[in-house]
Structure formats: C-alpha cells, structure tokens
C-alpha cells in the first residue's frame with residue numbers, strides 16, 4: 001500500500017495524507033456502546049474475537065486509523081477540495097456488525113464513512129461492494145434506511161452466508177438493499193452483466209450525492225480465498241463504471257475504501273488499476289473482450305436480482 005501511495009503521488013500528482021484516529025462519536029453512529037468498549041479492551045493485547053478474527057497488540061490503534069482514513073476521504077470529497085479519494089486501509093470493515101467483529105473486520109469503515117457523510121448533510125449515499133464476500137455488516141447497519149443504498153456483487157453461497165437476492169431491505173429501507181449473488185467460478189463477462197443489468201441502473205435511478213465503494217480484490221482469479229475468475233482489467237472496469245456514475249450523478253464524488261484481497265501482487269495490480277480509473281480525467285469502463293465461456297452465472301444472478309427487485313426499480 002505504501003508503494004501504491006508513492007505511485008499515486010508520483011504518477012498522478014495525487015495528494016497522500018496520513019489519517020487521524022476516528023472519534024468515539026463517529027464510531028457510535030454504527031456500532032453499539034458495549035461493542036466499542038469491548039474492542040477498546042483489546043488495545044495492546046492479542047485476543048481471538050471470532051474463529052478467524054484476531055487482534056494483535058496494534059490492531060486497536062490501526063483499526064481506529066483505518067476508520068479515520070475513511071472519514072478523512074469523505075470529508076475531503078464532500079468539502080470539494082478533492083473529487084475522488086482512495087482509502088488504503090487494513091483491517092477491512094464490511095463484515096463488522098453493529099455489535100460483533102467478524103471476518104477480519106473490527107470497525108465497519110465504509111459504514112462509518114456513509115454515516116459521516118449523512119451527518120455532514122449528504123442526502124443519498126450509495127455503497128457499492130464488489131468484494132467477493134457479501135458485506136453482511138454494511139447491509140444490516142443500513143437495511144432499514146432508504147437514504148443509504150447498499151449494492152453488493154458477491155460469490156454465493158459462500159462466507160458469510162448472507163446476501164441472497166431476496167434480501168432487499170426492511171420497512172422503509174425496502175428496495176435499498178440490492179444483492180446480486182453470483183455462483184462461484186464466475187468471470188469478467190458474468191460481472192459485466194451484473195453491473196450492466198443491476199448495479200449501474202439501480203445507482204442511476206437512486207441518484208446518490210456520494211458514491212462509496214467497498215473495494216475488495218478477492219474475486220480475482222489469483223486470490224487464494226475466493227473462487228471467482230476476475231481479471232485485473234475487470235476490477236479496473238468496475239471501478240471506472242462506478243466513477244462514471246459518480247460523474248453523472250454527483251459531480252464525480254466517489255470514495256473508494258479497500259476491503260479484502262489476499263494475494264499481495266494481485267492486490268497491488270488491482271490498486272494500480274483503481275488509481276488509474278480515479279486518476280485520469282476522462283475515460284470509459286473498458287471490460288475485457290468476452291471469452292468463449294457463456295456467462296450463465298451472470299445471467300442467473302441478474303435474473304434473480306431483477307425478480308426480487310421488480311417492484312422497487314426499473315430493471
């Protein structure tokens with residue numbers, strides 16, 4: 001991530017800033033007080049909070065800086081000093097629930113960012129999550145809120161088990177949770193269909209004042225955890241497509257927050273693609289050429305999401 005930050009500064013004349021720690025007030029918008037106390041108690045020690053979520057002595061401080069970086073990105077973009085921001089952080093956040101650490105996540109960085117944007121006066125905020133895993137925490141935090149749209153493409157069935165097409169939000173939030181569950185093994189063409197058929201049309205109809213992206217790179221074919229087959233080019237294309245929607249809807253305001261991605265050279269390649277998508281002044285999403293394999297997984301995912309959301313969006 002340091003290498004990518006240096007390249008951003010050098011090749012795109014971009015600003016690179018160190019984050020401040022998130023405040024308790026900012027955390028408390030999306031996490032319970034008892035949970036915040038419990039995470040606070042992990043400062044300086046190693047403890048297992050979940051079967052795959054452990055702290056090191058530094059985790060508490062690093063997680064507070066990660067959430068603070070997401071806050072900083074939102075503040076700069078909403079204030080207009082910058083139009084686009086990439087928040088380069090670990091630990092990731094989208095599995096963190098209001099009251100529970102899960103899946104390597106402690107504080108839900110993107111949810112904290114969305115809640116902060118709302119507190120600063122942003123009307124509608126869209127969160128798009130293309131990590132290979134479903135962002136259960138983000139969905140649950142906002143599933144009753146019609147002002148925060150959550151759209152996820154993810155491998156399904158897969159960890160964490162949530163993210164079926166018929167999970168579309170609750171009460172006033174009905175229709176503002178959009179899940180595009182995709183069978184394992186899907187490739188670029190499947191994701192191109194999912195974006196073109198569901199993700200982008202819903203975003204355009206929602207007309208967000210800010211686009212947030214949960215950018216995980218574990219749907220890449222080289223990732224050791226996910227079973228998808230996306231290329232680096234497809235990750236760039238997804239980011240570029242989201243940036244184009246932000247250009248159309250909200251004067252380009254987009255904040256990309258990193259999530260998973262467990263093959264380090266691939267993570268670097270994908271982040272270079274993202275910085276290119278964010279750094280150039282104009283361009284369009286360029287998907288890889290369609291291969292010989294029919295995108296049946298993508299078609300199935302689009303059909304399921306369309307069916308579940310038929311009364312909510314024109315799809």
Ligand SMILES: [Zn+2]
Nearest residue numbers: 131133218260
């Ligand atoms: Zn993931």
